Amino acid sequence: MSHLHSEGAEPPSAPPIPLPATAIPGQPWSALAPMQDVTTLPFMRLLGTYGAPDLLFTEYFRVHAHSTLETHIVDSICRHGTGRPVFAQLIGENLADLQRTIRDIHRAELPVAGIDLNMGCPAPKVYKKNVGGGLLREPEKVDAVLGCLRQATEGRFTVKMRIGFEDDRHFETILDLIEKHQVDLLSLHARTVKEAYRSEVHYEYIRRAAQRLSSPVLANGNITSVSKAVRVLQDTRCQGVMIGRSCIRNPWIFRQLREHFSKQPVFQPKLSDVRNYVEDLFQATTLPDRTGRYHINHLKKFLNFVGLGVDTDGRFLHEMRRTQSKEELDQVCHRHLLQNGRADLPFPDEPIRGLVARPNCETAVGCSL
Numbered sequence: 454m455s456h457l458h459s460e461g462a463e464p465p466s467a468p469p470i471p472l473p474a475t476a477i478p479g480q481p482w483s484a485l486a487p488m489q490d491v492t493t494l495p496f497m498r499l500l501g502t503y504g505a506p507d508l509l510f511t512e513y514f515r516v517h518a519h520s521t522l523e524t525h526i527v528d529s530i531c532r533h534g535t536g537r538p539v540f541a542q543l544i545g546e547n548l549a550d551l552q553r554t555i556r557d558i559h560r561a562e563l564p565v566a567g568i569d570l571n572m573g574c575p576a577p578k579v580y581k582k583n584v585g586g587g588l589l590r591e592p593e594k595v596d597a598v599l600g601c602l603r604q605a606t607e608g609r610f611t612v613k614m615r616i617g618f619e620d621d622r623h624f625e626t627i628l629d630l631i632e633k634h635q636v637d638l639l640s641l642h643a644r645t646v647k648e649a650y651r652s653e654v655h656y657e658y659i660r661r662a663a664q665r666l667s668s669p670v671l672a673n674g675n676i677t678s679v680s681k682a683v684r685v686l687q688d689t690r691c692q693g694v695m696i697g698r699s700c701i702r703n704p705w706i707f708r709q710l711r712e713h714f715s716k717q718p719v720f721q722p723k724l725s726d727v728r729n730y731v732e733d734l735f736q737a738t739t740l741p742d743r744t745g746r747y748h749i750n751h752l753k754k755f756l757n758f759v760g761l762g763v764d765t766d767g768r769f770l771h772e773m774r775r776t777q778s779k780e781e782l783d784q785v786c787h788r789h790l791l792q793n794g795r796a797d798l799p800f801p802d803e804p805i806r807g808l809v810a811r812p813n814c815e816t817a818v819g820c821s822l
């Protein structure tokens with residue numbers, strides 16, 4: 454593997470393609486993290502109405518011998534209506550299949566700001582196929598995949614990855630490959646694949662990446678609030694933040710970031726605003742064949758995160774998880790978000806310590822290739 458290793462990053466033969474400008478010039482970038490079954494068309498549209506991020510990333514297109522472009526992801530690209538650029542994420546490892554998929558995206562003239570490669574998914578049934586986070590075990594394979602994607606992509610080619618598989622042994626090598634293949638943006642979730650979603654986030658790796666690469670770096674992992682984003686941006690000197698779970702809990706977070714960096718008063722939602730958000734989520738996720746209990750269960754995927762900000766003893770979460778109908782859910786929302794003067798209470802900036810969104814991403818059955 455020594456041929457992959459160098460003392461420093463290899464100079465790229467062309468500079469990175471600049472990212473699309475931020476909504477307010479000069480601010481750090483904010484990005485919606487790709488989340489399977491969450492960053493769907495309805496959620497993207499909804500975020501657009503609460504304050505869109507500068508950049509959006511789709512759920513991943515699965516790439517394998519028989520894959521075609523999944524219609525619901527194509528729809529999210531074409532119809533999100535936020536007015537902000539969207540990157541299409543891919544997960545896969547077979548070079549011919551990856552090339553074909555990119556050709557399909559270009560031929561269909563999908564309005565993407567770029568193609569993003571997933572090198573971080575920690576689901577065992579994904580990494581066992583050597584895709585997602587599994588790729589991080591093999592720098593030679595990363596070299597081949599990045600080379601192939603760079604060559605096949607017209608325009609921006611970006612990567613989202615973790616710091617390693619079970620440790621950081623290949624971190625610098627892979628950064629050098631990112632530089633070598635002129636990757637236009639690195640979003641770094643600063644945990645190993647084995648650390649999944651709950652460990653501390655090792656932000657110092659984001660700082661190292663930002664120092665070493667000529668392309669911009671987005672910090673990802675537990676960016677829970679404006680103040681956390683400010684701290685991470687200062688500590689790592691990276692160019693922006695990518696936010697996943699915290700924008701499900703707090704859909705105003707991208708607006709709040711913009712207000713903070715514009716030195717304007719930052720919107721502080723109340724529990725009554727959260728009540729309206731729950732209703733908006735319900736309406737946005739309504740489909741002709743998604744009714745009754747099935748719809749409520751679908752909604753719980755989002756409400757598990759919202760509930761992290763409602764009450765310290767987790768009663769909202771507990772009761773919400775037991776609802777089976779819209780009427781029951783409305784009652785729980787009324788009790789915890791409106792009644793007895795709760796409507797005017799501020800929705801906390803940070804998730805409440807000790808509460809856990811269950812089932813969380815580590816047990817997500819949907820994360821498959």
Ligand SMILES: Cc1cc2nc3c(=O)[nH]c(=O)nc-3n(C[C@H](O)[C@H](O)[C@H](O)COP(=O)(O)O)c2cc1C
Binds near residue numbers: 487512573674676
């Ligand atoms: C439900 C869920 C689905 C996810 N799906 C994807 C995915 O499709 N592609 C990807 O690169 N990361 C995926 N992730 C990881 C997130 O993009 C992000 O890296 C991770 O949640 C850490 O950021 P956060 O602390 O802001 O949530 C997913 C995370 C969650 C919670």
